Amino acid sequence: MGRYVIRRLLQMIPVFIGATLLIFLMVNVMGDPIAGLCGDRQCDPATATQLRKEFGLDKPVWQQYATYMGNVFTGDFGTAFNGQEVTELMSTAFPVTIRLTIVAIVFEVVIGIALGVVTGLRRGRPVDTGVLLITLVVISVPTFVTGLLLQLLLGVKWGWISPSVSSEAPFDELIVPGLVLASVSLAYVTRLTRTSIAENRRADYVRTAIAKGLPRRRVITRHLLRNSLIPVVTFIGTDIGALMGGAIVTERIFNIHGVGFQLYQGILRQNTQTVVGFVTVLVLVFLVANLLVDLLYAVLDPRIRYA
């Protein structure tokens, strides 16, 4: 196990470097950060040169990247062009997005798995067909349409929720945005659980458990669910990173001041430091979540032994 963890950690390094370098290059292509600093006016050439020198932008790109990564590992994500520390922005933005992601994950786990179990056990019945159809519809309606519609119906027409989330973003205001963020993954979790349950229901160990005379409830929860949930858990684990990155749309619709909001502002204002910093953290979250899921594999499925 220890050797496996080390190998995986080593594998993560090139991926991390590659992904951050790719983002770094993309942002670099994004345009002249100095021009963004001067706003809409044309920059004075002398000032521009001086600023370029001050920020180290006259050096080659790879050197800028190396300097930046060096700083990141000492905890310095740089300063946004309005003078705010990027880490400061992160400390206000990440808690909000993490709360939103938690709400989304809870929805995925509770509703997704429950629906999946119900449909998996009643394969081919009307319930099953109905839920399957609904999941397909949910997957095919883009998230921003779902979000706008729910905002219109629940927030404006019926007044159940407030249409936009306050800047503190407590859990209760994040319920509907969380549901919107989770919707596509939720549908996928349902389908995944259904397939897994339906497959394992015919397994020998389930037949043995029934033959032993165990009550149906115990067979399902102890024997069937435990084995069927392995792929589901791995999917949800890897989904954490995707949800945090994909929250940009949901946060825009419900005016949530989280990571997506800051990133969007950073891109609009050509604020290189903010964009690269946030994306670097998101990539790290994604990689760590994947590693944890792989390790969880061994815990959940004792048949798997890591060399």
Next chain:
Amino acid sequence: MPEQPTPPEQPRPDRPLPSMPPGPHLSGGGRAPEDGAIAATGMGGAMDLATEEGASLQKVPGGPDGTGPQDRPRSLWSDAWRDLRRNPVFIISGLVILFLVVISLWPSLIASGNPLKCDLAKSQEGSQPGHPFGYNGQGCDVYTRTVYGARVSVTVGVCATLGVAILGSVLGGLAGFFGGAWDAVLSRITDIFFAIPVVLGGLVLLSVVTSSTIWPVIGFMVLLGWPQISRIARGSVITTKQNDYVQAARALGASNSRMLLRHITPNAIAPVIVVATIALGTYISLEATLSFLGVGLKPPTVSWGIDISSASQYIRTAPHALLWPAGALAVTVLAFIMLGDAVRDALDPKLR
């Protein structure tokens, strides 16, 4: 519930064990521990659905205990076609797609107006005779714009899918066939692309582009989409490569190119087609999302994403301007996903 007697199940290589040789193993969540640092896609649930559908096709039955003897030899494709013709889901989604293609080629067939002709005096007005969907915030006819919007969405979807499928299957197929260092490098490169959330990458990359054509959007989708297909193609080629007929061809002295073109490609392409079909739907949806965020297509291009985005400001007073293009978008994406689903069912040897 009557229990049907089931044949004794053999342990299927469903979820790969780490001790297995590197092979085509994506199932369940579409990931395997040893497949690399990252296996889930950064694209979220819909794309994972596509990869899962494709991956389940890679379990090709091996020889006599799989397909069994048949009366007369039929190819997988004629078999699949026979199944598809009787599948109502395939027929309906196929008709929807056919209709979409026709109106994106000749939108004037069902909409006589000009999508760019707007009358501010009629802003946000509801349904009227001759204008069944009403008017949007700028006073343009929603019906005409929705019909004309199909062209851009279908073009983006088809071009992006073609680009992704060709690039991904060539790179992935070659990596799977030849293996070795190039394969390892390609796997790490796909890992890197998977680590970048798609919407985020789109925002960063497309925010610089000032061109108002659809090509930057297509280029971006190809850039971030090919790793998915390449992974599927690689796995599929590795499975096919181990089949006896490929070994026989090798023993007979067939060249690499002949083996690839005559023996492997026809047998390994099914998962790629399924994933590409479903991906087409997700690309259309992605284009709309990017346009909604303001970095995808830009006016005066007529697209559902742009229309939904501009209608979202008037959602309280004129929701119809948002609902019609959104409905069209959802039906289109759904049609492609259902089509992919039906094709997968027809090609799945497990169901035979």
